[in-house]
Amino acid sequence: MRDRLLTLENEIRSSLEQSSDQDSLEALRIKYLGRKGLINQLIKEIAHLSTEERKVYGNKINQLKQKLSSELNSRFERFKEKSEATFEPLLPGKVPHIGHFHPLSKTFSEIVTFFKNYGFTVETGPEIEHDWYNFGALNMAKDHPARDMFSVFYIKEDLMLRSHTSPVQIRVMEKQKPPIKIICPGRCYRYDAFDASHAPVFHQVEVLYVDEGVSFGELKWILSEFVKRIFGPKTKYEIRPSFFPFTEPSGELAISCTVCGGEGCSVCGNSGWLELLGCGMVHPQVLKNVKISPKTYSGYAVGMGVERVAMVKYVIDDIRVFYNNDMRFLEQF
Numbered sequence: 370m371r372d373r374l375l376t377l378e379n380e381i382r383s384s385l386e387q388s389s390d391q392d393s394l395e396a397l398r399i400k401y402l403g404r405k406g407l408i409n410q411l412i413k414e415i416a417h418l419s420t421e422e423r424k425v426y427g428n429k430i431n432q433l434k435q436k437l438s439s440e441l442n443s444r445f446e447r448f449k450e451k452s453e454a455t456f457e458p459l460l461p462g463k464v465p466h467i468g469h470f471h472p473l474s475k476t477f478s479e480i481v482t483f484f485k486n487y488g489f490t491v492e493t494g495p496e497i498e499h500d501w502y503n504f505g506a507l508n509m510a511k512d513h514p515a516r517d518m519f520s521v522f523y524i525k526e527d528l529m530l531r532s533h534t535s536p537v538q539i540r541v542m543e544k545q546k547p548p549i550k551i552i553c554p555g556r557c558y559r560y561d562a563f564d565a566s567h568a569p570v571f572h573q574v575e576v577l578y579v580d581e582g583v584s585f586g587e588l589k590w591i592l593s594e595f596v597k598r599i600f601g602p603k604t605k606y607e608i609r610p611s612f613f614p615f616t617e618p619s620g621e622l623a624i625s626c627t628v629c630g631g632e633g634c635s636v637c638g639n640s641g642w643l644e645l646l647g648c649g650m651v652h653p654q655v656l657k658n659v660k661i662s663p664k665t666y667s668g669y670a671v672g673m674g675v676e677r678v679a680m681v682k683y684v685i686d687d688i689r690v691f692y693n694n695d696m697r698f699l700e701q702f
């Protein structure tokens with residue numbers, strides 16, 4: 370037994386030295402460590418030895434088995450590393466340029482994600498709207514002076530490119546009974562001159578929550594969470610009185626300047642504040658227009674320009690950079 374063990378050890382050593390790749394190592398493993406391998410054959414033969422010898426050779430064979438197994442493993446690893454390290458592409462090539470989201474898309478998705486996390490669902494509506502949805506139902510009759518705030522692209526009388534996303538809340542409230550908790554992201558159109566702060570096509574997100582007992586406090590709370598999430602926990606905010614025909618009371622949310630932190634600088638006109646969005650409690654007449662009783666239900670609405678949010682967040686002073694497709698600008702995001 371002793372001689373056979375020595376012969377086997379020598380044989381294994383020289384086979385290991387000769388093996389030059391992973392395939393030959395695998396062949397060795399099967400030959401010696403496999404179920405019908407040489408080492409297992411030897412183990413079977415131990416049964417014919419005396420108790421004393423069985424103990425001695427059993428130990429020795431086990432040691433040989435373990436040694437061979439760990440030696441095979443480490444050689445496997447070495448061959449593997451070598452084959453990975455020496456890999457080279459057949460032809461030199463260019464690393465493909467991987468793109469990323471446009472700053473407006475990024476802002477859009479941050480806003481939508483925020484409200485979705487608070488249980489709002491996304492609704493969309495047509496970009497060509499009827500007068501009733503764009504104005505009438507929102508408490509702006511034909512002769513209402515507030516219509517002048519929205520420079521409308523008319524297609525024909527009573528039909529226009531929507532000038533805000535608020536028509537979507539009317540469409541949803543007509544079909545659905547409260548509780549209604551929705552956001553409406555989308556494109557809007559106004560014939561404003563294309564300058565640093567106006568674009569004829571821009572994006573808005575409308576937020577609407579209607580249920581029994583919805584209060585201004587809840588509106589204030591969701592806006593404070595929104596400001597913290599989008600602009601950082603240290604950002605201060607205030608809601609100032611404002612006017613919109615479709616909300617009563619109406620407010621405007623301003624946040625502490627993202628450049629000077631409220632100290633006063635040229636971006637915030639030394640006021641320390643930047644106006645961000647409009648909001649308010651849904652006007653009782655708007656609820657009546659969609660046959661929801663303002664005696665039972667109340668709600669809040671928020672309308673924000675996505676460009677405005679992105680401009681405040683990334684300190685951009687010209688809206689036109691979003692549409693120029695200048696890579697020097699886009700690559701900064």
Ligand SMILES: [Zn+2]
Nearest residue numbers: 626629634637
């Ligand atoms: Zn400032």
